[in-house]
Amino acid sequence: MITSSKRTPLTFLVHATVLFLVIIWTIPTAGLFISSIRDKNQLSTSGWWTALSTSEQRLVARAHEPKKQVQEGDRFVIRGNLFEGSAGEVTKFGSSSLRPDEFDVGTVAELKKGETLQVMENGDYAFSSPVEWKGSRGDRIFYTAETPPRFTLENYREVLNAEGLGKSFINSLTVTIPATIIPILVAAFAAYALAWMRFPGRALLVAAVVGLLVVPLQMSLIPLLKTYNLIGEFFGVGSKTYVGIWLAHTGFGLPLAIYLLRNYIVGLPREIIESARVDGASDFDIFRKIVLPLSFPALASFAIFQFLWVWNDLLIAMVFLGNDADHMVLTGQLRELLGSRGGNWEILTASAFITIIIPLCVFFGLQRYLVRGLLAGSVK
Amino acid sequence: MADVKLTNVKKIYSNNVEVLKDINLDIKQGEFIVFVGPSGCGKSTLLRMISGLEDISAGTLEIDGVVVNDVPPALRGIAMVFQSYALYPHMTVYDNMAFSLQIAKVSKADIDQQVRKAADMLQLTPYLDRLPKALSGGQRQRVAIGRAIVRRPKVFLFDEPLSNLDAALRVATRMEIANLKDSMPDSTMIYVTHDQVEAMTLADRIVLLSGGDIEQVGSPLDLYEHPANVFVAKFIGSPAMNIVPCRIEQTGAQTLVSLSASASIQTPIVTESSEQAKPAFFGIRPEDLVVVSAEQESLFSGEVSFVESLGEATLLYVKIPGADDMVIAKQAGTLNIKRGDKVYLSAPAEKMHLFDEHEQSYLRKG
Amino acid sequence: MGQLASALVTMILGVMGCAAYFYGSNFLLDKIFPTKSGAAADVARNLRVANNIRPWLFLGPAVLLLTFYLFYPVIDSIRLSFYGRSGEDFVGLANYKWLFSSDEFYESFRNNMLWLIVVPTAATFFGLIIATMTDRIWWGNIAKSLIFMPMAISFVGASVIWKFIYDFRTGGEDQIGLLNALVVFFGGEPQTWLTIPIWNNFFLMVILIWIQTGFAMVILSAALRGIPDETIEAAVLDGANGFQIFYKIMVPQIWGTIAVVWTTITILVLKVFDIVLAMTNAQWGTQVLANQMFSWMFNGGGDFGRGAVIALVIMVLVIPIMVWNIRRANAEMEGR
């Protein structure tokens, strides 16, 4: 845009600054994603930014129980592998927690009572003893290993199966989709009426919509909850229904929806609408056949916002849908996990990523409408 | 069958501005009426009131002898062509033209037949499947006209339909509209324009509006030759008629007026004796002035302060002693006259106009 | 599967029901007052009647929903603020007295003020800077997408992300929280960030700024594109440098939009409670009004009166913005 500043040090500065900001803005999400696909042991012992480097870890494993021993000559030997299939490289080992790196890998360590322990680089170990091994549990082996980065979908599987997240996912969709479409429909009709139809009280209604734009929705919760209970009792159904939450989201989303859409629709060329009127179209025809197709960018951009808001909402869902397992939405589930499993990062990161995956898809899929619709909408 | 009659029609917008004051107009079936007037005089407003897009604040509007003040646009039997074409951008040319018929629930076969007929007439057949954005300005305007035709309206309304086109296209489309009128002699057409040439060439009758009032209604030549007042005289014709203040020296069948201290002119215009010694305005069109060599036969003389050579004609701007505005003379071809030359201008008596102190025309004899 | 199917049916019924209203009511209107055929006079009369009714068919659902969900609650909250826990016994100004003598209220009020000052300002500022700069580079759109991305993340999801960043490990263990890792890397002492009084508020605000900057950026960059190029070219010819052009030519022209963005975020800040709830559960001096109201209303059986009083405080804080918005809308309507 500013031609004179091209090819000056300023341009370089701009590139560098934007890159810096983009990195800062992306890192948190990137960290979450990387963490969610890391092995849970690695996740809790090293930062996600080390995910790609091999990590040196102090680990403990238990040898096989004595009943797996075999007799080799005059000695009884228990053999096995510390990694049990996965990759890794042992550098040091030991048999007591006090000195976990007592021996170098490969050496035959002399332990008490003539027992020996040998651990190879690939994790193969051999415990040997002159007398038969007793007891039901194997001895512990302490070792230092370099494990290569390990990525897994295990966390997701665990979360989706065990934590009821799959169910909440469907609940969230059930709430979100109608709660996106209904307000758009209602708002589009209202916006058309406020923009192009003539009736008494129009200016007052427009002012009312703008005024309601700023009512904090928390304020509505108590009165609404009481009314919901009454209505629920009256019809003999619970007060927490899907219809209830759709309408709540619709009501709370309406002022902004009407405001944005009206701004857009009022900007459509007047002559096109008059021409349709001369052609004999009723307002309903005009709305369906002319205004709706022409306002598509605005509808799409509002749809994106409303989808994101509803999907990401916690408050309205908690109040109008409740916290029982059957109706829990994703955000509610996530908050629950945050409270109950605050330390289990593998659960938290995977669940968090599941909750944001749909909005991210919606956002990246539809973002080109976002700017187009907004351009005519809120910027005037 | 499709007469349009306006009686005492007024338009007052909500901010209490009286945009149209008291319009009386009788349009006969099959007439081509053109509204002209300066920008903001209310032409579009009047047209939109006839169409039903704008409410009528007072007075009555009749179409076919029926008062239609409260009849919605779609039922008035009118079609309107807008300056910006107002095509539906998301529909193909075909759908644009078919829209009104679809709304009216006409059968598919009939729609198809009518759309194709109109497209044929306007040479739009190859473009039927295109969207408006893939058409040129002229083609778009033809689609807009086609959309009006398929409705078979009793009255066509055009609001400056050609003003978004370039000069060459404007001439071509103007002729198309003239042809269209010829092929539909029964349809009444009301046409708003800024362009005098359009008005003069297309109109059966011109309605000249100014400041919410009708100044004059008449055939193009009528307005040209017998302007009712100074406003009409100056509005019709290009360059505008020269108006020079004068004083009536002698009334009667051959009124004598004096321009300034010196020159006086004998005009073939009748005035009553009561007009004696009143101020008046003498008018003469630039194209009616001729350059003469001798002072004796001239009406005016003065110094040329400006020469514009247009090729087919030359405009001389002459400073006349005693008059504030320069007098313009339009001479055919090129002339060998330079700035600073003194010229003598004359005109045939039957081309002279005389207006009273209120700028209304005195009748010309014969 | 069964759940999916029933969810699908519910959704379709819900959406269809809404569409059916609009189609049905307009269809009925056209049936009762037919306008496509019949005597001209009847048709004209029918059409006039239909045209008087139709706006209300279009507006009906919106008006009802707005009244029920926003207008009536405002009125009712005002009433409830004079009543006791259950909302049945009149207690006069007791709730107000309680509020103004409660330490928690002052804490959350102070925190809210901090949020109100810091978050909208920072988000708008970063949004403007980024919008300006991304408009000038070829990969600007990619950059914008990435910066807008947090908008797609829920407050709770964002809380997980940031909890992870503020994570703290005791003793010599490796820090897995990015912030502490950085601190350790530069030789500092790791901290439990979320428990440091006052400062922990800012750590929470960072989250909202991170989310809202994208919103500010998208709208401001649309506004920036609306600036006529000529004004900038004229400034270039007048010898202005990049920064002068930015704050003397561009910013003044989009002042209106900046104000709108700032307002929108301000309103959002007043409503935000999820972040506080999820990150600190309002411990360690991070309470805010919205969360305080929420806990009064819904925890331990709820106290409607006290909840309503806090709601009113939020409402009062919003009134200036509301008035300003209505003024603007009115001015706009007069202009057309």
Ligand SMILES: Nc1ncnc2c1ncn2[C@@H]1O[C@H](COP(=O)(O)OP(=O)(O)OP(=O)(O)O)[C@@H](O)[C@H]1O
């Ligand atoms: N909605 C309105 N409210 C108030 N005044 C209006 C409105 N619409 C038009 N006017 C005024 O009515 C007058 C006539 O407008 P109109 O559009 O009819 O002019 P016009 O003759 O068509 O001009 P143009 O040749 O420029 O198209 C103008 O002075 C205009 O300002």
Ligand SMILES: [Mg+2]
């Ligand atoms: Mg006009």
